[in-house]
Amino acid sequence: xxxxxxxxxxxxxxxxxxxxxxxxxxxxxxxxxxxxxxxxxxxxxxxxxxxxxxxxxxxxxxxxxxxxxxxxxxxxxxxxxxxxxxxxxxxxxxxxxxxxxxxxxxxxxxxxxxxxxxxxxxxxxxxxxxxxxxxxxxxxxxxxxxxxxxxxxxxxxxxxxxxxxxxxxxxxxxxxxxxxxxxxxxxxxxxxxxxxxxxxxxxxxxxxxxxxxxxxxxxxxxxxxxxxxxxxxxxxxxxxxxxxxxxxxxxxxxxxxxxxxxxxxxxxxxxxxxxxxxxxxxxxxxxxxxxxxxxxxxxxxxxxxxxxxxxxxxxxxxxxxxxxxxxxxxxxxxxxxxxxxxxxxxxxxxxxx
Amino acid sequence: xxxxxxxxxxxxxxxxxxxxxxxxxxxxxxxxxxxxxxxxxxxxxxxxxxxxxxxxxxxxxxxxxxxxxxxxxxxxxxxxxxxxxxxxxxxxxxxxxxxxxxxxxxxxxxxxxxxxxxxxxxxxxxxxxxxxxxxxxxxxxxxxxxxxxxxxxxxxxxxxxxxxxxxxxxxxxxxxxxxxxxxxxxxxxxxxxxxxxxxxxxxxxxxxxxxxxxxxxxxxxxxxxxxxxxxxxxxxxxxxxxxxxxxxxxxxxxxxxxxxxxxxxxxxxxxxxxxxxxxxxxxxxxxxxxxxxxxxxxxxxxxxxxxxxxxxxxxxxxxx
Numbered sequence: 224x225x226x227x228x229x230x231x232x233x234x235x236x237x238x239x240x241x242x243x244x245x246x247x248x249x250x251x252x253x254x255x256x257x258x259x260x261x262x263x264x265x266x267x268x269x270x271x272x273x274x275x276x277x278x279x280x281x282x283x284x285x286x287x288x289x290x291x292x293x294x295x296x297x298x299x300x301x302x303x304x305x306x307x308x309x310x311x312x313x314x315x316x317x318x319x320x321x322x323x324x325x326x327x328x329x330x331x332x333x334x335x336x337x338x339x340x341x342x343x344x345x346x347x348x349x350x351x352x353x354x355x356x357x358x359x360x361x362x363x364x365x366x367x368x369x370x371x372x373x374x375x376x377x378x379x380x381x382x383x384x385x386x387x388x389x390x391x392x393x394x395x396x397x398x399x400x401x402x403x404x405x406x407x408x409x410x411x412x413x414x415x416x417x418x419x420x421x422x423x424x425x426x427x428x429x430x431x432x433x434x435x436x437x438x439x440x441x442x443x444x445x446x447x448x449x450x451x452x453x454x455x456x457x458x459x460x461x462x463x464x465x466x467x468x469x470x471x472x473x474x475x476x477x478x479x480x481x482x483x484x485x486x487x488x489x490x491x492x493x494x495x496x497x498x499x500x501x502x503x504x505x506x507x508x509x510x511x512x513x514x515x516x517x518x519x520x521x522x523x524x525x526x527x528x529x530x531x532x533x534x535x536x537x538x539x540x541x542x543x544x545x546x547x548x549x550x551x552x553x554x555x556x557x558x559x560x561x562x563x564x565x566x567x568x569x570x571x572x573x574x575x576x
Numbered sequence: 577x578x579x580x581x582x583x584x585x586x587x588x589x590x591x592x593x594x595x596x597x598x599x600x601x602x603x604x605x606x607x608x609x610x611x612x613x614x615x616x617x618x619x620x621x622x623x624x625x626x627x628x629x630x631x632x633x634x635x636x637x638x639x640x641x642x643x644x645x646x647x648x649x650x651x652x653x654x655x656x657x658x659x660x661x662x663x664x665x666x667x668x669x670x671x672x673x674x675x676x677x678x679x680x681x682x683x684x685x686x687x688x689x690x691x692x693x694x695x696x697x698x699x700x701x702x703x704x705x706x707x708x709x710x711x712x713x714x715x716x717x718x719x720x721x722x723x724x725x726x727x728x729x730x731x732x733x734x735x736x737x738x739x740x741x742x743x744x745x746x747x748x749x750x751x752x753x754x755x756x757x758x759x760x761x762x763x764x765x766x767x768x769x770x771x772x773x774x775x776x777x778x779x780x781x782x783x784x785x786x787x788x789x790x791x792x793x794x795x796x797x798x799x800x801x802x803x804x805x806x807x808x809x810x811x812x813x814x815x816x817x818x819x820x821x822x823x824x825x826x827x828x829x830x831x832x833x834x835x836x837x838x839x840x841x842x843x844x845x846x847x848x849x850x851x852x853x854x855x856x857x858x859x860x861x862x863x864x865x866x867x868x869x870x871x872x873x874x875x876x877x878x879x880x881x882x883x884x885x886x887x888x889x890x891x892x893x894x895x896x
Contacts, residue, residue: 362641396638
């Protein structure tokens with residue numbers, strides 16, 4: 224009885240747009256000039272929101288905030304590949320995903336300022352509330368996808384998470400269920416290489432995160448996470464595959480967190496400055512701008528106009544949040560159950576005096 | 577109307593609700609072809625197929641987490657956790673997600689989910705199969721907790737749990753599964769969540785119990801003029817019925833299978849002390865398991881409150 228190889232695997236990495244803004248035409252996804260411009264607008268808006276949120280936090284007007292700086296391509300391009308009716312399961316670092324899906328900016332400000340009303344997803348969108356415990360929303364995406372399959376709905380469930388989440392049992396259980404039930408789920412990991420202070424080498428001994436999907440019976444693909452075209456192409460194909468009955472996919476967007484973990488963190492304690500500088504040179508926004516300039520999709524006027532529009536939208540959103548003001552104090556009693564329990568109702572009466 | 581045991585009554589409730597409502601699905605370990613290790617889902621796989629009766633991988637976090645996602649997307653999942661001792665892997669999902677989804681989405685997404693699980697001692701099972709940790713769940717706001725005490729209650733309570741718009745932890749005392757038979761109507765009926773029932777009327781002492789302890793409490797009550805209350809729901813719970821009974825009898829004994837410290841009996845006792853102390857003739861008394869790690873099956877009869885222990889406490893209460 225000879226010993227023989229019974230399985231072998233191949234893990235691919237996709238890159239389309241290089242750091243100088245040159246795209247591999249043979250791999251380019253089908254995106255019109257208008258669509259590329261829209262992606263760029265969403266990236267600038269996301270970055271501007273991020274910068275404003277950091278500033279507002281420093282001024283004491285927002286609570287702790289998790290910056291997405293450096294991850295705009297991974298977030299915007301993947302969300303742009305989804306339809307409005309697809310289900311989105313975000314972690315706490317997905318401002319670019321939420322903005323691209325059309326989530327109202329003022330509600331994001333509400334959320335980060337400590338007003339839960341910001342997580343009441345508007346009708347027409349299926350964006351789950353931000354998930355704070357790492358990776359625990361992955362099984363929800365698997366279950367939502369299983370439900371879509373049972374109900375015969377042509378939708379996909381997209382779960383967003385970071386490299387730290389791949390060490391959680393939830394990751395394993397969600398991937399396993401999605402694989403076994405061939406559920407229309409798309410798992411999108413932004414591997415930004417740092418889970419607060421813990422580097423990727425302490426999360427896994429595996430060569431890539433993408434290869435983990437193979438153990439669950441579906442494809443895992445690594446893409447350059449700072450390359451909008453690679454991210455978009457991978458996400459679009461995964462979503463189409465999910466909707467046509469092909470089961471789940473895993474996309475590892477290899478990227479970098481340019482900012483601190485949150486405003487409560489100081490990443491200079493654990494990260495070499497030189498590494499951060501190197502990744503600044505791979506800025507996803509700059510890369511797309513260079514491409515658009517070469518293709519005649521962007522000039523100084525368009526850039527200026529896009530930046531002004533973003534600032535205006537953010538100003539309006541912040542003012543709207545301020546105008547609405549904090550929630551009424553009895554709001555905390557409204558959502559424990561559909562109808563308050565007798566004990567809760569009595570406590571509310573006592574509270575209201 | 578046929579006399580059936582609790583397993584058959586639960587099976588009837590599941591089958592009838594699945595016939596009535598195509599959104600109801602069942603998922604768990606061995607719930608399909610095997611019909612569940614206690615056979616509560618027997619015959620449902622054959623009737624409704626593998627898409628609605630899902631045999632899942634061995635994956636408590638995944639099962640409960642997926643059911644949360646399903647319930648937010650329009651299904652009504654009924655999860656079976658094979659034994660309550662295995663539920664803690666999913667505790668994060670239950671506490672941080674199922675209980676909070678309505679609140680953290682301000683009502684946009686809800687979690688009409690039922691988690692059924694056998695629990696309690698007295699079936700000579702292996703380690704980790706026999707604990708009563710209902711108080712852990714009753715303490716979590718956003719969860720409902722229901723505990724049937726017999727076949728008739730089990731059917732009506734489970735139907736209410738499935739139809740409830742919020743997550744319900746449905747704890748089935750494993751010792752009762754085949755112990756008693758009761759007449760259970762074939763037609764559907766519901767027993768509301770959050771309400772208790774009078775198992776017996778009396779004037780001299782109020783006995784409060786739930787789940788598997790109810791049978792023993794009823795036996796111990798023989799010879800006493802006792803009002804016996806079966807709580808049926810621990811969250812929300814029917815404080816009103818307990819208080820009005822205690823105001824009448826002036827005496828209260830609470831019987832629980834769980835260890836004494838921080839059990840649900842403590843909540844009942846505190847509520848009586850807060851709202852009915854002026855009516856009491858003596859202290860509120862608790863009969864509970866000892867504050868020890870639950871022993872293996874050879875000692876479990878010493879551990880669980882038996883009829884004698886309950887009777888002694890009632891006599892103690894009657895001395896005041």
